[in-house]
Amino acid sequence: MNTIIEGKDIIVRIRGKELLNVKKVELKKGEIFAVIGPNGAGKSTLLKVMALLQMPQQGEIYFKGEKINRKERIRIRRKMAVVFQEPLFLNDTVVENIALGLRIRGIKHREAMERAKYWLERFKVEKLSNRWARALSGGEAQRVSLARAFAFEPEVLFLDEPFSNLDVFIRESLKADFFEVLKTTGITTFFITHDLEEVMLFANRVMVLMGGKVAQEGSPQELLENPTTDELKRYIQAWERFKFKMLHMV
C-alpha cells in the first residue's frame, strides 16, 4: 500500500509540557486507521498535526512523499476533510453550508449544489437542505457534517469522535450509514474513537496512544488478543466491562 501521509519524530509541546512524542505514524492509501487511548492521551493533537491544522514543534510531515512546510500547508489541506465532535456551521441553510465550502475550493455554483444534494441524499438528510444549519439536532447536524466532508471528495478524511455526543439510537443508525458510505467510497480515513467496537468492525489498523506516546500499533485483532502493556490490558478490560454492563441494561 502507498503511504499518503507520514509523520516522523513528531513532538508537540505547549508551555513546555510535552503533549505528543511519536516517532512514526503512517497513513496508507485506502486504509481505515483508528486511534484510541484514554482522555488526554494526545489523540486530537495527533489528528491536528496529521491534518496539517497544527504544526509540531519538532518533526516532519510528508504528503505522498513530499515534505510539507508552513507555506504548502493550505494547498495540501484542501485534499483533506475533517469532521469534529461538534459540527461547525455558517449562519446559512444546510445546502449552502456545503455548497459554499465547495465554491471556496473553486467549484462552480451548479456543480457545488449538485454535489451538496447528492451527499445529503447519501446521508439521508436531503429533506433538511433548506433548513437553517445551526438549528439542527445533534444527529442531523452530524449527518450534514459528514455529507459536507464527503462532498469535498477528499483524499483523506479525518474524524475526531464524530458519534460520541449522540444518544445510542441515533449513534447506531448514523454509524451504520457512515461506514456503509465509507466502504463504498474507499477514502483513506484517520479516525479517533473511544469505541473499541468501531475499531474491531471497521479499522484495518489501530494505534493506541497513552501519555502522548504510541503504546501499541497493529491490526485490531492483534490488539485484542495481545495487548502489550498492563495499562492497555486494563483499558481493554474496562471497555469489556462497560460493554457487558450496557448489554445487560437494555
Ligand SMILES: Nc1ncnc2c1ncn2[C@@H]1O[C@H](COP(=O)(O)OP(=O)(O)OP(=O)(O)O)[C@@H](O)[C@H]1O
Ligand atoms: N491548547 C492547549 N493548551 C494546553 N494544553 C492542551 C492544549 N491542547 C491540548 N492540551 C493538553 O494536551 C493533552 C492532550 O490533549 P488531546 O486533546 O490531544 O487529547 P485526547 O487524547 O484527544 O483527549 P480526549 O479523549 O479527552 O479528547 C491534554 O492533557 C490536554 O489538556
